[in-house]
């Protein structure tokens with residue numbers, strides 16, 4: 088256990104003798120022993136002993152000592168005024184922070200003031216604007232294991248709340264990967280691998296217990312059993328809510344604004360697991376900020392509001408698989424693209440909206456101030472204008488958006504009537520409510536005003552009465568109002584003046600009338616300030632009662648913002664409307680793209696070369712060859728990104744695209760060591776591959792960027808071949824396979840529904856020129872050495888490599904009987920070798936595999952059956968070695 092957590096040992100030793108304040112600190116540390124307690128002392132949050140050391144180190148502040156009758160304690164304090172930036176560092180260091188505030192005014196007590204933990208700040212429960220990234224959701228997830236595995240995901244700052252469940256941990260892992268939660272809590276029996284890699288926080292197991300969870304959920308939503316599909320979901324939702332309540336420090340229990348829970352089935356969306364999301368570079372990584380432009384989400388983001396920004400990511404994260412819903416979004420995007428005026432004006436209006444999801448959440452948690460309410464009102468002002476702009480839309484989607492844009496006029500009017508236009512930030516010191524809003528308040532403010540006016544005129548009238556021209560009326564915070572007369576004029580002071588204060592050269596007085604007026608002002612002011620606070624709280628809670636309507640409004644605004652953004656991008660970057668149909672629709676077979684572009688790379692590449700894609704039941708697998716840097720990876724990702732955009736409801740960077748719904752995109756690209764997880768590059772690669780072979784369907788799109796790179800060429804090839812055949816014969820998924828194994832082109836040539844594509848390059852006197860143009864057939868050389876030369880590798884090394892290549896080429900080839908003539912069945916020099924041209928069939932009609940059918944087949948079989956996910960690296964190596972021996976002995 089971390090010694091910075093829980094009550095400090097040094098204090099435990101003198102538990103009975105601690106001063107009352109330290110005893111209070113000790114108690115709170117014992118009560119919140121899972122969090123680092125920050126303890127308010129005046130204007131600072133203090134930590135003591137080991138916790139102080141952590142705070143000092145992490146926040147880079149000075150460690151001091153506190154000395155009292157019981158001893159010396161290390162102490163570190165952070166200023167309350169900008170506590171957030173320090174707390175952020177503690178969160179980064181993996182701590183949860185319990186904030187213990189003074190909950191009593193010092194004057195209310197003769198002893199030590201009461202303190203209570205008012206909030207527990209954890210990475211997944213942030214609500215402070217300063218700690219949150221406005222552009223993305225901050226999710227807390229709970230995973231519960233039962234008959235099924237349930238998963239609940241909640242963004243406390245916005246109220247976004249989802250639940251789902253599945254029979255297998257992999258599906259839940261995929262869903263978690265999609266939401267990328269900042270913090271996860273796991274119930275008993277949840278497999279550790281499932282939550283590996285996330286910030287996992289301990290939480291009481293009882294919260295996951297089904298009865299208790301059902302009660303918690305029922306506190307928020309009627310009939311949990313009807314809303315949610317399994318006990319595991321109820322358990323996860325109950326736990327996530329309990330944790331959210333825990334994070335409020337137990338001050339108030341319920342989070343009233345949580346009134347919408349979306350229960351979904353993972354099968355309702357295209358599946359994108361964490362691997363695919365990362366390798367396709369859909370979003371910025373959580374840890375890296377500021378490179379948004381280089382991601383899909385960055386490039387297609389023309390949203391005007393934080394609401395829309397987050398919604399856009401949601402859409403890209405969960406592309407649809409219902410062709411009608413997709414078409415409805417496309418209709419709206421098309422209409423907005425063509426109607427430039429409406430699009431631009433709506434965009435302009437949306438720029439004026441505030442982040443109402445977070446506003447409503449603050450209002451619901453009783454943390455909103457008067458300025459927040461004014462921001463809400465300013466947002467509501469926009470609604471009628473947007474409705475007017477969307478006057479008479481043609482498509483169903485925009486009509487429904489218009490319909491759902493409820494101006495909530497009553498809420499708007501209430502705020503406008505009640506809250507001043509430029510209210511104070513503080514809510515207890517007046518200056519927030521319009522006096523005209525309440526009769527009593529108006530009277531009190533009038534008394535105050537009249538009193539002050541009287542005092543203002545006092546100077547002139549007293550000067551006249553006394554004949555003292557230098558007489559002054561003033562005010563100070565200690566003595567209140569006074570009349571000041573210099574010593575030279577003291578003889579002219581009237582009798583009714585009472586002495587208040589003596590200065591060096593003057594005396595200060597008051598009169599009974601001045602005193603009476605002053606008391607009246609003070610009383611009126613104090614009462615008015617209290618009254619303003621009461622009225623404000625009432626208004627805030629009336630608005631909070633409308634949370635559900637406000638959240639629904641936020642959802643429509645977010646939706647509209649994304650549609651407008653998609654339309655803007657379509658217009659600016661010349662995207663076109665894709666056709667997306669269901670699997671039973673004969674109109675489209677597979678994926679057809681004409682002149683497709685990579686949405687991100689085309690932004691940085693002045694002359695991006697568009698390419699076609701044609702994958703169908705007759706040409707399911709395309710093996711893509713070409714030298715390094717020729718554009719293989721870019722092309723494969725481009726196909727996936729076009730599909731994602733299309734199914735998310737956007738237009739796509741292509742002249743034309745027709746897509747038969749894709750249920751899931753798998754990627755196996757790039758290679759990285761999972762050092763933390765103790766897995767080699769090869770092991771990571773094989774695990775991902777195993778997952779693909781297990782889960783891909785006929786409706787899936789599979790991208791393989793070199794397979795078996797982390798092992799010997801012969802093994803790598805054997806695996807690549809077996810995988811290609813399996814995907815082709817058994818799975819039937821649409822597959823793009825980029826490879827440097829030229830022998831694989833021979834394999835593809837023999838498979839009925841496989842095809843070869845290659846990237847053209849030309850060798851000139853200056854080096855290799857990449858045409859980035861995808862042709863049918865196979866590349867005839869790798870140009871690896873030439874690329875190395877272009878990259879600036881030492882000339883001597885390049886020359887030597889050329890020499891080695893010239894000498895060794897025949898032997899350097901992997902095992903197999905490939906000859907150049909055989910390996911290039913689709914001659915790229917053929918006049919009509921473009922895409923869509925029919926591929927010459929296999930001459931013999933039988934497969935000429937590198938290995939004889941029996942042995943190769945058996946090896947492939949064994950690879951297929953191997954449970955790579957559960958093997959240790961050593962077992963994998965041993966298996967490979969034995970397979971290799973078998974292939975060698977066959978040679």
Ligand SMILES: Nc1ncnc2c1ncn2[C@@H]1O[C@H](COP(=O)(O)OP(=O)(O)OP(=O)(O)O)[C@@H](O)[C@H]1O
Pocket residue numbers: 688692694695696697698713714715716717718719720721722859860
């Ligand atoms: N269609 C294209 N038009 C213009 N430039 C392109 C195109 N495709 C790729 N490029 C450029 O070529 C570079 C290399 O592309 P890419 O990484 O896709 O090559 P590769 O063949 O996958 O290389 P390797 O085999 O080394 O992984 C890209 O960074 C991009 O700048």
